[in-house]
Amino acid sequence: MDFSQILPALPGLWQGMALTLQLLILAVLGGVALGTLIALGRLSHHRLLASAAKLYVNYFRSIPLLLVISWFYLVVPLVLQWLTGNPSPVGPFTSCLVAFVMFEAAYFAEIVRAGIQSIPKGQAGAAYAIGMSYGQVMRLVILPQAFRKMTPLLLQQSIILFQDTSLVYAVGLMDFLNTARSKGDIIGQPDQFLLLAGAVYFVSSFAASALVKRLQQRLAI
């Protein structure tokens, strides 16, 4: 196999990787934030809120990510247009980002929920006993402890998300994989560029997993 064309293509590939990472970081931040709210909803004593949160999680865990991405790219702008009466360009990046945030929030929510539930009930009791409000109990006592415990799991899920970002291929967003594919097509070496993409994903995910494992061991002590 002739890999000679890869070196000159690297700057272009890096642009794709930059987009992938941008998408990843924003989606993780957004997903964890939304996921935390949903987890709090699921654990709430408000029945309506709890079942709405549960429905959200079940809904997004039931449908393929590819379908969600297509929804947000092709259909949601249409809905916005009905609401505002104007063409509402969302753009591929934003619509994919929103799709990932909404989708991953369902998965992050389950991790956060388990994290919160793993904190002994006595902690909340003690915090209420010294006069804290619900918000203070969560913000100052429960969530800091829970997040420490679940950081490895959240990171693990983020590595999965890193790989899942490649699905934006379906809507033609020029992420790392799509850039590699498209460059490979133009240059006439699709196989080489595909293997390169696979290798890059492998090395980065593998290294990240190893780091998470070490972090997990350190947190376990």
Add this chain to the structure above:
Amino acid sequence: MSKSFKLLPAAVLAFSMISVSSAAELTGTLKKIKETGAIVLAHRDAAIPFSYLDNDQKPIGYSWEIANAVAERVSKELNMPSLVVRTNLVTAQTRIPLIQNGTVDLECGSTTNNVERQRQVDFSVGIFVTGTRLLTKKTSGVKDFADLKSKNVVTTAGTTAERLLKAMNADKQMDMNIISAKDHGESFQMLQSGRASAFIVDDVIEAGLMTISKNPSEWAITGKPQSVENYGCMLRKDDPAFKKVVDDAIKDLYKSGAINKLYAKWFLHPIPPKGLNMNFPMSKELKALIAKPTDKPAESL
């Protein structure tokens, strides 16, 4: 990713006299462009030489330049010298929904103007005329559509060729196995790797793809053209003001003769990425279209 660049300030103030004077009177796409300060042009990734990506992942091509001519016209008419041009990659399958849902404002690529699509979007006056034929290895023995009985054939999802092929398969009971690949590049890869005996799509696209193959001389375009495909630029339906700007821009290209230079650049000269020449002289149908621009659907030509 959308890249943007600013058009050079066009100092043709005279145009602003005849153009729409204030944003308040604008409607539809023009209003949106005025408000957002940007126009979003769609492009394809391997519709060679109409709209595709060069080595730097920048859109180029015959239709792409037409789209930019439109953008320039818009910037003059709206008196927006710093109009931002955004780009958005589309596939054959996503281009119509993306026009409809407002993600892109104009798609000049290799989109056939037909009755079916006119129910969903509007088209500019035609920019190219071609027909669906088949691309195959010279040694494959395939000469015409009849030879495709029980064969593996590939086409691109979302194209008029796909519908034509599927309908032909059902009507004539040809027992073809049809692969619908995501875009032309992938279709051609299927053909090159030997998984399909023929690639069915517009002949000009076939000629364009041949320029990126490892060995262009082993391919042949053959078969009786199955349809007349006249390409147009797609825009949102029922937006006469914008359509007029688009049509005027294209008609200007025709009237001024600039179209001949543009045609020669993409069809009669070496083109990126490999520097091969398609040698695809202008057909009499296209000449007729340029002489008498129309936005009628393919069926009525």
Add this chain to the structure above:
Amino acid sequence: MSAMIRINNVSKWYGEFQVLTECTTQVAKGEVVVVCGPSGSGKSTLIKCVNALEAFQKGEIIVDGTSVGDAKTDLPKLRSRVGMVFQHFELFPHLSITDNLAIAQVKVLGRSQDEATEKGLKLLNRVGLKAHAHKYPGQLSGGQQQRVAIARALSMDPIAMLFDEPTSALDPEMINEVLDVMTELAQEGMTMMCVTHEMGFARRVANRVIFMDRGQIIEDCGKEEFFGSPRSERAVQFLSKILQH
């Protein structure tokens, strides 16, 4: 008297750490030997070496004329002839009591399902649990489970039985029901090697007592001698601690 189990100079290490040091003893046919000692003394490890659940690096163990450490030995076959009872019973929780009793007979000895079930039920009756045949291990008390485990070992018609602290995971009120079964077994002439802290059982049933400490066999003598006049200081200390309970 022919030795059913002969242990010669057995040493074992976990990496750097030596868990058994030149242990030598034997168990004659029909003999009941109790192995005792403080926790971590290596007694469980020693008994697990007898049926090769633990490997040892030096010395040899001969069971009924077969060398356990020999690479050519058919270990499954040897093990199937030696019954073993564990501290935590180790019944198979996903199988009913009947199946627990029958499975090894069918899969290892090749008996028919009917024959194996019949034999199992007979032994279940013997340990007084016939009524529980259709239950699952999780539905029985600890003492009942251990009695089933003994019946399961007996179903293989063993030539000897190894007991690894069979009563130490049991609630006090259940210990006797298990010891009674073991006593009965001893009286019928079964060759037995028992790691246990039940000194009452040792006094009543054992022929010999082995005392281990830090991987070594310190005392190996008749029970009268062991309980009457132990020679080593460590055995005296151990006995005084354990008998105070």
Add this chain to the structure above:
Amino acid sequence: MPGGRLECGHARAYLEDSMNYHWNWNVFFQPTGIGKEIYLDWFVTGFGWTVAVALVAWVIALAIGSVLGVMRTLPDSKATSFASAYVALFRNVPLLVQLFVWYFLVPDWLPESAQTWFKQDLSPTTSAYISVVVCLALFTAARVCEQVRTGIQALPKGQSHAALAMGFSRVQIYRHVLLPQAFRIIIPPLTTEFLAIFKNSSVASLIGLMELLAQTKQTAEFTANIFEAFTLATVIYFVLNMSLMKLMGRVEDRLRVPGLMGGK
């Protein structure tokens, strides 16, 4: 819904005017123009392919994943490292990349005669189907492997000791003692993987296999009733997922051992 136009005529007319969208929930019963099919037939076909991909891939994944999971618990370090390497490889490369490798690259590595057979004698649907099934099976096997390993390692060591002591061979121990218990423990995480394989099968749409998502997109494109098409697909996936979850709950109940793990 033939009466729909009357019921919410005003709102609908407004929407249609404002954005040229022609609501039509009847669209699924309209002819596609290809053969005698209506659009609903496409969804049925697509659903069939989704199930055919997911179920077959699942059976293979379960078999390979179990073998790998067992390998990771064996004392033999070669077996363990092989299984670990497998898991690392298949878990750290995106599914889509794996699919492209199986679909575009691997066939080219076959010997000449097999290549001809795979690329030309097989229909493209069959060859795409094989690629997708192999891809999903091997991808999911890595996940199943990790679950099986966790399940086996969760069992007390005494279980295999007891089985060894009765003369079971290693194969018999796994077959009769360890795996039946391990699988019961890991039914919930395996259920998650089982559901995931149905969802993941949608990547097949990207290599032209006309499963549910591909048929949805095609319907959307042919009819322009994109909203209706996507809604139907979503409903189908949602109902499928919920039914499978119920089914697996039943399986779990059925396999529950009395007196153990919350059993009665």
